[in-house]
Amino acid sequence: METPTEKPKNLLHKLQDGMDDREEQMAILGAFVRLGVVIWSGFIITLNYVEIPMFKKSPGGDITFPASIFTGALATFGLSTSNNGNGKKDQKKDTK
Numbered sequence: 001m002e003t004p005t006e007k008p009k010n011l012l013h014k015l016q017d018g019m020d021d022r023e024e025q026m027a028i029l030g031a032f033v034r035l036g037v038v039i040w041s042g043f044i045i046t047l048n049y050v051e052i053p054m055f056k057k058s059p060g061g062d063i064t065f066p067a068s069i070f071t072g073a074l075a076t077f078g079l080s081t082s083n084n085g086n087g088k089k090d091q092k093k094d095t096k
Contacts (some may be wrong), residue, residue: 034076041070 044066
């Protein structure tokens with residue numbers, strides 16, 4: 001009599017076995033999705049500035065949408081991409 005063998009588990013099943021709470025599983029999945037969005041939008045932004053040999057860039061590419069997605073996705077991780085102008089700190093001048 002032959003005993004049934006168990007199929008090898010993939011990565012998703014291994015993660016599910018390690019976590020009992022459904023909310024924790026959704027939080028980790030959400031973090032992976034947000035990370036994927038950050039990587040995708042960063043890649044699109046990078047392609048706008050980097051020239052690849054044998055790949056003709058279209059002139060005047062608008063990266064406003066990927067840049068806003070990138071900024072929004074970074075904000076969900078608590079990171080900010082704001083700029084204070086010329087990179088100098090705001091200094092107050094005393095008039096005394």
